[in-house]
Amino acid sequence: MVGIIDIINVGLFAAALRMATPIAYASLGGIFSERVGVMNIGLEGMMLLSAFTGVAVTYYTANPWLGVLGAVLVGGLMGFFHALLTVKFSGDQVVSGAGINLFAMGFTAYMSQVLWGSRGASESVSGLKPISIPILKDLPVIGPILGTHTPLVYIMLLTVVLSYILLFRTPLGLRIRAVGEHPTAADTAGIDVHRVKYICVTLSGMFAGLGGAFMSLGHLSLFTYGMTGGRGFIAMAAMIFGKWMPVGAFGASLLFGFSDALQMRLQSLGLLPPQIILTIPYVLTVAVLSGVVGRAKAPSDYKPYEKG
Amino acid sequence: MVKAVFVQILAILLAFVTGAIVLSLTGYSPTLAYSAMYRGAFGNMYSIGQTLAKATPITFTALAFLFAFKSGLFNIGAEGQLIIGAMASAVVGISFNGLPAPAHIALALLAGAVAGGLWGFIPAFLRAKYGAHEVITTMMLSYVAIYLTSYMVNYPLKAPGWVAQTVPIPESARLPRILSPSQLSASLYLVVLLVVLTEYVLRRTVLGFELRATGLNPDAAENAGINVNRGMILALVISGAIAGLGGSGEILGVHRRFIDGFSPGYGWDGLAVALVGGLNPVGAFFAAILFGALRSGGMVMTRVTGVPLDIVFLLQALVILFVAAPKMIRTLLKRSGLKWLGS
Numbered sequence: 214m215v216g217i218i219d220i221i222n223v224g225l226f227a228a229a230l231r232m233a234t235p236i237a238y239a240s241l242g243g244i245f246s247e248r249v250g251v252m253n254i255g256l257e258g259m260m261l262l263s264a265f266t267g268v269a270v271t272y273y274t275a276n277p278w279l280g281v282l283g284a285v286l287v288g289g290l291m292g293f294f295h296a297l298l299t300v301k302f303s304g305d306q307v308v309s310g311a312g313i314n315l316f317a318m319g320f321t322a323y324m325s326q327v328l329w330g331s332r333g334a335s336e337s338v339s340g341l342k343p344i345s346i347p348i349l350k351d352l353p354v355i356g357p358i359l360g361t362h363t364p365l366v367y368i369m370l371l372t373v374v375l376s377y378i379l380l381f382r383t384p385l386g387l388r389i390r391a392v393g394e395h396p397t398a399a400d401t402a403g404i405d406v407h408r409v410k411y412i413c414v415t416l417s418g419m420f421a422g423l424g425g426a427f428m429s430l431g432h433l434s435l436f437t438y439g440m441t442g443g444r445g446f447i448a449m450a451a452m453i454f455g456k457w458m459p460v461g462a463f464g465a466s467l468l469f470g471f472s473d474a475l476q477m478r479l480q481s482l483g484l485l486p487p488q489i490i491l492t493i494p495y496v497l498t499v500a501v502l503s504g505v506v507g508r509a510k511a512p513s514d515y516k517p518y519e520k521g
Numbered sequence: 522m523v524k525a526v527f528v529q530i531l532a533i534l535l536a537f538v539t540g541a542i543v544l545s546l547t548g549y550s551p552t553l554a555y556s557a558m559y560r561g562a563f564g565n566m567y568s569i570g571q572t573l574a575k576a577t578p579i580t581f582t583a584l585a586f587l588f589a590f591k592s593g594l595f596n597i598g599a600e601g602q603l604i605i606g607a608m609a610s611a612v613v614g615i616s617f618n619g620l621p622a623p624a625h626i627a628l629a630l631l632a633g634a635v636a637g638g639l640w641g642f643i644p645a646f647l648r649a650k651y652g653a654h655e656v657i658t659t660m661m662l663s664y665v666a667i668y669l670t671s672y673m674v675n676y677p678l679k680a681p682g683w684v685a686q687t688v689p690i691p692e693s694a695r696l697p698r699i700l701s702p703s704q705l706s707a708s709l710y711l712v713v714l715l716v717v718l719t720e721y722v723l724r725r726t727v728l729g730f731e732l733r734a735t736g737l738n739p740d741a742a743e744n745a746g747i748n749v750n751r752g753m754i755l756a757l758v759i760s761g762a763i764a765g766l767g768g769s770g771e772i773l774g775v776h777r778r779f780i781d782g783f784s785p786g787y788g789w790d791g792l793a794v795a796l797v798g799g800l801n802p803v804g805a806f807f808a809a810i811l812f813g814a815l816r817s818g819g820m821v822m823t824r825v826t827g828v829p830l831d832i833v834f835l836l837q838a839l840v841i842l843f844v845a846a847p848k849m850i851r852t853l854l855k856r857s858g859l860k861w862l863g864s
Contacts, residue, residue, distance in 0.1 A: 254597075254656055297849075304846030307595050307656060311792050312841035319834030326829035327547045446660045453654070488672035495661040495668075499643075502653035 219482065223357040225474055230358065231432060232477075233463075233470025234369045235260065235441075238424030239448030240455065240462040241376050246292075246417035247457060248380065249410045250393040250513035254310030255295050256421045257445025258317030263288040263425030265321040268436040269328060271338040277430045280338070281365070284426035285419045291317075292418020293411065300410045303517040314445070322438055333438050340434030341365060363431040365423065372420075376459040389413055393513035406518050421445065443495065450498045457512050465501070472497045528850050529797055532843035533811070535850075540836045544828065554828045561821020562814035568821070570703025574775065576806075576813025577705070578603065578784070580712045581767025582791030583798065583805040584719050585760045589641075589655075590795065591723055592756035593736035598644065598659025599764040600788025601666030602637040606765025607772045608670045609636030611779035612678070614690030614772065625693040630711075630769050637765015638758045640666060645757035649750040655757065663788065674781045685781035696774035706774025708767075712806075715763060719802040732756050764788065785816070786834075793841045812837060 239256045246253035253259075263284035271280035291313055298304040322332050329335045341363040350360025380386040391399040392409045400406050424444070429436045447469050454468075455461025476493045479485060541551035562572045582599040589596035596602075610633040617625055644658040671685065680688040696707040723729040734742040735752045743749045767787065776783055794812050798804030819833035843850065 252656075298842065298846045302846035302848040302852070304849070307597070308792070308796060308841065308845040311597060312838055312845055314838075315789060315793070315834060315841060316838035319831050319836075319838050322831035323543070323829050323835055324547075326831065332829065332831070443660065443664050446657050449654075450657050450661075453657075486672050486676055488668040488675060492665045492668045495664040498661045499647065499653070499658050499665075502657060503647040503651040 220475070220478055223354060225478055226358045226471075227362075228474035228477065229467065229471040230366060231362065231470070232473035233466040234366050234431070235424035235428045236444055236448045236451055236469050237369050237373065237463050237466035238427065239421045239445055240451040240466055241372060241459055242288075242292075242417040242420030242424070243449050243452040244376070244380075244455075244457050244459060244462060245389075245413045245420065246295075247452065247515075248389055248393045248512055249413040250396065250515055250518070251296065251299055251410060251414050251417075252306040252310065252515050253292075253295060253414065253417050253421075254307055254446070254449065255291065255313030256310075256417070256448055257441055257443065258310075258314035259288045259291045259418045259421035260425035260428065260441045260445050261314075261317040261321055261439070262291060263422035264429035264440055265317075265324065265335075265425075265436050266422075267426040268335050268338055268429045268434075269324070271340075271430060272328070272336065275339060277339060277341045280430050281341070281423070281426045284430075285422040288422020288425065289415050289419040292415040292421070295418065296411045296414035300407055300414070300517065303519070306515060318439060321436070325436065325438065335436040337435045338430070340430045363427070365427045365431045369423070369427075372423075373459050373463045380459065390512065392518075396518040400518070400520065406520070410518075424448070447494060447498050450502050453511075454501050468501070469494060469497065525799060525847075528847050529799060529844060531850055531854075533797065533840055535843045536836050536839035539839050540832060543835065544832065549826065549828045553826050554822050554832070557825040558815070558818035558822040560818070561825075562818030564821075566700060567703050568817060570700035570705040571817040572810065572814045573700075573709055574704040574706070574813070575816040576809040577709050577712050577774075578767045578771055578787040579790045579794050579812050579816075580716065580806050580809040581770065582764050582788050583794035583809055584712075584715055584791075584802060585764035585767070586791040586795040587800060587802060587805060588719060588723070588732075588763060589756050589760040590800065591729075591736050592732040592752060593739060594645075594648075594753060594756055594760075595656045596641065596644075596659050596757060596760045596764075597656055597792060598640075598661075598663040598788070599760075599767075599791040600784065600786065601659070601663030602640040602761040602764035603768035603771075603788045604663075604666045604670050604784055605640045605768070606633035606637035606762075607768030607783065608673060608779055609633050609765070610694075610769035610772045611687050611690060614694035615678075615687060617694075618691050620693055622693040625691075626696060626773060629690075629694050629773055630766060633765045633769025633772075634762040635765070637768065638762035640765070641757040641759075641761020642754065645754040648757075649753050670779070671781050674779055678779070680778070687779045689778045690773065694773055695777055696770065698774070704775045706770065708770025708774040711766065711770060715766070716802045716806050719763075723802075728755070764791070790837065793837050796844050797840055 266287040267280040267284035270283035271277045298309040299306045343363050345361045350356045388404050396406050451465035452462045454465035472494045479490045480487050544551040585599045610629040613629040613632040644655045647653040648655045674685045678687045699705045731747045739749050794808045795805050798808035815833045819830050823830045
C-alpha cells in the first residue's frame, strides 16, 4: 500500500526545485525578451540546442563548466539570431521562434547521430557535481530541500533576484521597460530602441541556454532526443502567470516544477498508466493559463519598431 | 507576385545551400545525398506516389495553420489535432463494423473532423473566454493528445501482440489506394477538394471576409460589428477539423489502424508549408509536395547514403527561418546587385 508520505515528502520538494530550475531560467529569458516587445517562442529550441551543446562540449573537454559556457554562448547566438530576424528584418516573431524550435529539433537529432551514432541519446558525460551549503544543509526540513544541489540551482535563485533588481531598480531596467511599453517615447528620450532589443533578446537566449545546460548537465548527464519536452512553452506560461515579473515567474516555475516532480514520483510508483501521468504538466499549464491567471496584460504590443 | 515567388524559391535554395554546408562539415557528400533524395522523391511512379502520400497530410495541416492564421490566430498544435482526429476515425472504423463502405468511410471522416475540431475548440474557447494565448495552449494540447492516444493504444484499444496499435479497421472503412503499391490514398482527392474549398471560403464568403478582417485588425472588425470572439472560435474549430481530417486520411488510407507514434510530425510541418506556399491554399499544396518530397526522398537518402534523416527536418527549419523575414532576402538581393528583384 502506497501512503501519502511516499509521494509527498521533502524529497519531492527538493525534486520540485530541481525541475523548476530550467523552467525558471527560460521564463526569465521570456521576461527579458517580452519586456522589450519580442515574443520568444523559440525558448524551447534554444534550450534544446544548449542542452545538446553543453553535453557535446563536455564530451570533448571533460569539463562540464566549459559545457555550460558553450550552452550559454549558443543560446545567446540563437537569441541574437531571433532578434536579427524580428527586430532588424521585421520577421514574424512566432514564425521565427517556431523555425528556431524546428531547427533545434533537426540539428540536435542530426548531430547526435553524427557524434554518437544514436538519435535517441548521447553518451554519458561527467555532469555538474552537487554542492552542499554549510549550515543550511543541516537545518531540519529546509536542509534536505535546499541544502544540496548543483550550483546552477543556486545561480538560478541568484539570477531571479538580480533580474528583478536590474529590471526594476536600475536606469537600464527603466530603459528596457520603456522600450517595450512605449518604443516611440523611448526613442524620443534618446534610447537606442533596436540596440536594447538586441541586448535583451540575446540575453533571453542566454538564459534559455542556462536552462538547457541544467537539463543535460545538472539534472541528467547526457543529451536525449527532444529532452526539453515543451518546457520552453511551459516557461512562457510561467512568465505570464508571474505577470512578467522575475519573482512571480519563479513562483510559477516552482508550481510547474512541482507538477513535474510529482509526475515522475507517481510514475515510479506505478499507480496510474505512465501516459496519463505524463500529461499532468501540460494540462496544468493550460489550466493555469486559463483559469487561475485572469486576463494578463502583456507589457508590450509585440510590434516591430520602425524609426519614424 | 512573380517577385514574391522568386523570394520564396531563393529562401528554399538558401536552405539547401546551408544544408549542403552542414552535410560537408559532417563528412557527407551533399551531391550524393541530394541526388539520392531527388531519385527517392521523383525517380519513378512508386516514389512519386510516396511523395504525394507524404504531401497529403502536410497539406491538411498547412490548410489548418492557414485558416487560423488568416483569422489572426497561431494554431501551432495541428499535430495534436491530427492525432486526435486519427484516433477518432480509428475508433469509428473499428466499432461500426458491418456498415456499408461509403457510409462507414463518411462516418469515420466525420468523427475525425469533429474530434480535431474539438481539439481546436478548447484553446479557442480558453482564448476567447480567459485570454489564454493559443500559441502555448495549442502546443500543450498536442502533448496531451500524443500521450492520451498513446495511453489508449497501450491499454483499452491495444491489439494482441507487442506493438502499441489497434486492430486493423475493416475493409468498409478503408479509403482506396491510388498508384499502388505506394501509400497514396484517396485522401489526396479530399485534400485537393479542401484546398479549393478553403480558397473559396476565405476569399468569396462572408465568413471568410469576417475572419480575414478579424485577422488584419481585430479592433476595427469589432467596431464594424463582427463578433470577434465567435470568429476566433469558429476559425480554430475549422482549423482543428481540417487537421483532424488529415489524421483520418492517414488511418483510413495509409495505416488502416492507429499505431502509436504514426505521425512523424506532420503537424509541425503545417506552419512551414503554409508560409513557403505564400500563405494561400494553392501555394500550400505545392509547398506540401516539396516537403513531402523531402520526407519520402529523405528516407531513400538515408538508406542509400547513411545520412541521418534529420537533415530533412533541418532543411525544413532553415526554409522557415529564411522565409520568416522576406526583408532579409531582399536585403541580400540588394547587396548582391540584383536591385530590381529586391524592390
